[in-house]
Amino acid sequence: MPLSMLRQGETACIKEIVGGRTAKGKLNDLGFVNGKTVKVHSSSGGPLIIGLGDNRIAIGRGMAHKVLVDQKGCEN
């Protein structure tokens, strides 16, 4: 499921980033990579605030839609 559909407080594991070169590249740069755990810190209509390790990243809904996650979490 896309990251944009997670609810506040939920965590998941990044499975795939879809989308064009720029979108993908920007997401990778900020640490959105396969196999990383993400946590939704805030989801209230506007952009989401995502926790990626110690980093906090604001991400628009459109971009969050390109990040596919698995709620079962990462293996390790």
Next chain:
Amino acid sequence: MALNKKERKNTELKVALAGNPNSGKTTMFNELTGSRQHVGNWPGVTVEKKTGSAFYQDYSLEVIDLPGTYSLGAYSEDEVVARDFLTAGDYDIVLNIINSANLDRNLYFTVQLLEMGVDLIAVLNMADEAEKKGIKIDKKKLSQLLGISVVETVASRGKGIERLLEQTVKNRDLSETALKIDYGQEVENLISETEKMLKEYDFSKQINQRWAAIKLIEHDPEAVKLLEREIGVSKAKKIKSLIAERELKAEDDFDNIIIDRKYEFINKIIAESVQRPAAEDELENISDKIDAVVTNKYLGIPIFMVVMWSIFKFTFTIGDPLIGYIEAFFGAAGGWIGGLLVGAGVSPLITSFITDGIIGGVGSVLVFIPNIFLLFLAIGILEDSGYMSRAAYVMDKVMSKLGLHGKSFIPMIVGFGCNVPGVMATRTLDSKRDRIISILINPLMSCSARLPVYVVFAGALFSNHASTVVFSLYALGIIMAVIMAGIFNKLLFKGERSHFVMELPPYRFPTLKGVFIHMWEKVGAFIKKAGTIIFSVVVLIWVLANLPLGVEYASAESLIGQFGQLVAPIFKPLGFGSWQAASSLVFGILAKEVVVGTLGVVYAAGEGGLRTALTANFSPLAAYSFLTMVLIYTPCIATLGAIKSETQSWKWPLITASYLFVLAWIVSFVVYQGGMLIGIGV
């Protein structure tokens, strides 16, 4: 690498600072160079390289601070500045500033630099923050695994700087081989074949061939452009089709494999050299707690407005009494020097030049140093604390209605200080459309140069409501910007939405040194501007006020009077058709403070000072209409120049200059005629 190094003396070194945003790069730059900085910049929003100098033993170092970047991918203009500099290779060594508390993402950039063959020192900055989090980094191991020197620092407290300088000088002639990451057989085969073709086609020897091959496989547009330029489109096509052919056969995208392998490589290094407490991530830290309030759905915008109002109040409440002192000083100095000159038998013309021209003109501008000082202090703190990106997040709701996103709000806040860095700060926006719209509306953010005009008029005509009047102008500017952004969004561009991802750095206490350096820079620039542009214009106006010879000083018959009368009819329907007002507006395009400077000269400040002259010549309504004009009309030439250089075309500065003049005229007309109709402030 360093193949493009220009010849330098043995004891001269060119050192570049590169790294992720929020890694403390600028703090390090300040620490290394102190006040020896040659190019000013806006706090936090480093969008242009900045140079300074440092000395260590017998060596003199030219230090270059590059805009923060997460990778060499260069998705926005500021990142392009960093990347172009790094790939051009004209430096001896790169100090890669790394946030120790955030090693994995920071190393992603380090690894990219190493793959390119850059000689660098890994600077593990913010070592104290890492320690607080219980992160232990084995420097020796890290250095061994990456094959580079590693130095630990805490730039904000000046720790480790000596050692860093020592290591920099020691490594100056080092030339290391580029890092090689194993991308797996399929990709490796393609890399070596691509490399072979590059060699065959005699591709630039100045660039690491393996790195170039990887970049081409990643379809990096800049790399493709460079390739086409170097070996011609037809040969480049052969390489591109080789890559495309392999891609078709492959199961996974090559760029996915490359990124995954790179992170795997980094994870392995971290696993071997870093120890961190488990599950610490789940703990909410202080930043999260602040964010829960500050970015709250309902509280976010009100809190932001309170912050802006406080900045404004701070600037005025503390600034105003100080202005009084400086004003009194210039008044006394004018009288005293005037008396002295007359007493010494100096000709009245020269006495008038010094008292009316210099003291009346330049002095009336310099009076505002306290406000400028405080305004920049406040904005510096706002930025360095990390709140700026939260403001952008909160404002996303408003901005997205205009087809922009929250990040576009940062250049607007920067514009409150000065529109030139405001226009430049739009480089952080990755879509051309967002950039152009943000540039077009930036001059509506009331910059610090317009502040003197407001304060002088508000003090003279609205003494009881001075700060309300001034605040209303700032608000009017924002409202106009919002309206215009909406119009431009509909008129000029369609589609092409950009990608909104932005880091929210942890909150930090701004360092005193950092804030003060920026503030001095800005106040210094203001004084310099007063001493150069404003001084020259004021002298010019004084001369025009004295010509033709024998004319009564600053009368309607003087050249400036005649010129003003020529332009004045345009402004008559707006309530300020006097030649003095008209000429001050025209010359104000050179620099907005000149509006006050000109009025100071043409009203010959005289007995009661400029304020008395304004009270005599403007009704409150006309004054407010005039201020509206000053707020909105054609931006100063420096801003227009910045727009020209940022957009690479004359089209946008011309559009900006003309639409703003028309808009200003309409708004002032509505204010004045509307006010006349209902009969307020007449």
